[in-house]
Ligand code: FES
């Protein structure tokens with residue numbers, strides 16, 4: 012690893028003045044009033060004067076070469092103001108700089124049904140749609156690849172023809188310790204195949220972007236992106252524009268879950284359309300289009316072998332994983348690493364190997380969905396653990412206790428674990444669920460199951476290598492008594508705007524109404540890398556504390572002078588600055604800020620955070636490295652209908668170790684929302700295209716919220732969120748992530764509960780009633796040995 | 805194109821809109837009330853829920869021509885100068901607002917329930933909100949918000965009737 016300048020600033024877990032006044036309180040969000048009253052402006056709510064509307068022409072073929080495109084009839088349609096095709100935006104890009112294989116519009120080839128081919132801007136959506144139908148494209152249709160196994164062996168022609176490795180997008184093979192010897196010496200060895208299907212993010216807000224050029228050639232882009240900074244960088248490179256001539260603004264965002272992380276075709280196309288038309292242009296994707304834009308959960312076929320000794324200590328884990336990447340790289344390089352790198356806790360094992368291969372197929376591109384890359388192998392591993400426990404006659408919770416790694420340790424793949432509250436998580440769900448009274452004791456077809464998991468609080472390194480901070484923040488204090496926080500963090504519903512306000516308020520002794528937060532505007536806010544990999548609370552949170560603390564010192568000094576006491580004796584709380592020893596000697600915040608402004612001139616401070624050096628000393632060892640890891644335990648209670656094969660999930664208890672809960676209400680919301688989303692993947696949701704030699708090949712089978720069966724209130728189990736606080740030395744006041752970790756265990760906990768209910772191991776998602784019934788039948792036929800039912804599912 | 809006359813959040817509205825436009829398009833793009841959201845434009849998500857004559861409808865499936873002469877209430881009409889509606893306040897208080905995109909529709913659906921059945925059980929709340937999808941919350945805090953709104957609505961009714969609070 013290269014030496015780099017360390018600007019890692021963490022300030023310890025303690026409250027600045029002995030007791031927290033804002034942190035850990037059940038407060039309302041600072042920006043929720045606008046949402047509750049309908050005033051919050053999301054991207055599609057913005058209407059600019061003279062604004063045009065854009066539409067895409069998308070490929071009807073899964074795999075084809077473009078021989079020619081003729082846009083003349085579209086251009087001639089009254090009301091059409093601009094048309095763009097791939098040759099005008101030929102610069103390849105990708106969110107990961109090593110795998111830039113996308114273009115804003117297809118240049119010479121289309122790679123999935125729905126790939127963007129041309130874009131039109133017209134006076135309204137109807138005219139733009141009519142114009143799109145007038146574009147003539149001559150395609151040379153190629154054989155499509157839908158099966159990743161097939162794409163792995165056949166690649167003539169390859170989906171990406173310049174790719175040296177045929178249709179292989181990324182291959183990672185890493186081994187730690189000696190897996191084969193350890194496996195051979197194991198008392199119990201469990202070996203099985205697992206399948207995870209593709210699923211979509213489906214935020215209720217569809218993607219939308221608006222571009223406007225000013226008279227002096229500055230481009231402003233409003234976009235429903237969760238990573239404005241990467242959009243900014245790639246707009247500059249694709250449009251050939253200096254980055255300082257671009258302003259990117261993320262308005263209120265209607266959910267993302269990873270699905271708005273990539274820079275998208277519509278963001279580049281609105282920019283060029285607006286330039287050509289000389290008018291602002293908006294593109295709003297239809298719900299159907301969002302299912303093609305996709306970047307959802309990667310389907311994975313997984314072979315797992317796990318061994319343990321007679322006492323139940325895991326000796327080795329070995330996996331071979333085939334990842335269906337869809338048509339482009341997206342974050343796939345990272346996905347491939349994450350499919351192995353994030354598995355090495357909370358259960359500890361001394362020997363580990365993973366062999367993961369991501370292949371391209373002619374399907375909508377996969378990408379990062381909540382719990383990026385690690386939800387799938389976690390599903391497999393946690394079922395393996397239960398099978399070992401069962402074989403040894405151990406209680407599955409006890410089995411996990413036996414194998415739980417400690418705090419302040421190194422995982423087998425060289426990652427540093429600081430705080431670790433997994434044991435408390437196990438205790439909490441065991442107690443809350445009534446596990447001891449239920450496990451193995453519920454009526455027939457009713458069962459209870461456990462799973463554990465870990466997740467990163469941000470990835471240690473930026474996707475483009477640099478020495479600059481991962482998070483920056485500016486805080487301005489003014490004589491009105493207001494603190495304004497300028498932050499590039501993306502609030503996507505997870506509530507980071509409130510978290511930033513809470514942290515600054517805590518440092519400066521303010522009420523929340525004395526702080527306002529300006530977010531996600533590249534002209535106004537310092538760079539923050541955005542809402543991905545659960546990084547904001549820890550990283551931007553540290554930056555917020557950093558800036559707040561600098562200003563606090565100045566305010567304390569100024570007030571100390573007035574009160575003629577030592578600065579350390581000045582306390583700031585609830586909108587006042589006062590003498591710690593005599594609370595009656597006090598000033599309002601407004602007065603205090605004025606003293607400070609008089610003493611130090613205009614008051615502002617920046618705060619920064621970068622990660623400490625972390626990661627294993629091997630190629631790829633920094634991928635999966637994080638300043639701190641969260642831990643989660645899930646218990647699920649289910650009922651299986653032996654007549655229909657329907658699995659009804661009654662309730663989940665989820666204990667999540669988020670370090671310090673800055674905002675407990677929001678942490679609970681993240682736990683509930685994550686688990687809801689995970690359970691939805693068990694039986695309901697499936698992102699799938701038609702295959703075979705039919706006219707529909709490559710078309711999405713369920714491109715609407717109804718057909719995709721997004722869970723309603725009636726489909727969602729009862730959820731009980733339990734917060735565990737292991738105070739972490741790296742986090743702001745000890746905080747870690749809460750947004751993604753609590754998804755992982757929901758699926759294997761259900762699978763393990765199904766075993767407790769009726770003795771079958773379900774290993775291939777989704778658990779459709781048909782598969783469950785087949786497994787039940789096979790189980791009955793085999794006698795109730797509890798053997799796996801591979802043949803059945 | 806046709807001219808529509810209706811009541812929008814208590815005010816007289818006169819709007820010209822193409823014949824095929826929906827009520828959602830009229831409130832968002834003609835009246836400029838962008839609180840009502842479009843999540844799917846085909847009746848699946850409920851983000852566009854508004855009240856017509858006091859009842860919840862999906863405005864993306866309602867032809868604008870059909871609202872001529874009727875009373876339309878959107879999320880912007882739920883609160884008034886006296887402050888937030890009890891439903892808005894309870895949603896905020898319970899932490900039910902994450903990204904908020906489903907919420908204008910969700911709160912309009914909840915408002916109808918709270919008005920018509922302030923005694924609603926958890927099961928009845930689930931039934932009443934079953935056509936409003938939320939992707940963020942897992943619904944738990946939404947139930948808590950609606951239960952609290954029902955409680956406050958009952959309290960209000962008791963107080964108005966002069967009974968014990
Ligand atoms: S926009 Fe009307 S139901 Fe989705």
Ligand code: FES
Pocket residue numbers: 215265266504900901902903904905906907937938939940941
């Ligand atoms: S709060 Fe985001 S969809 Fe409901």
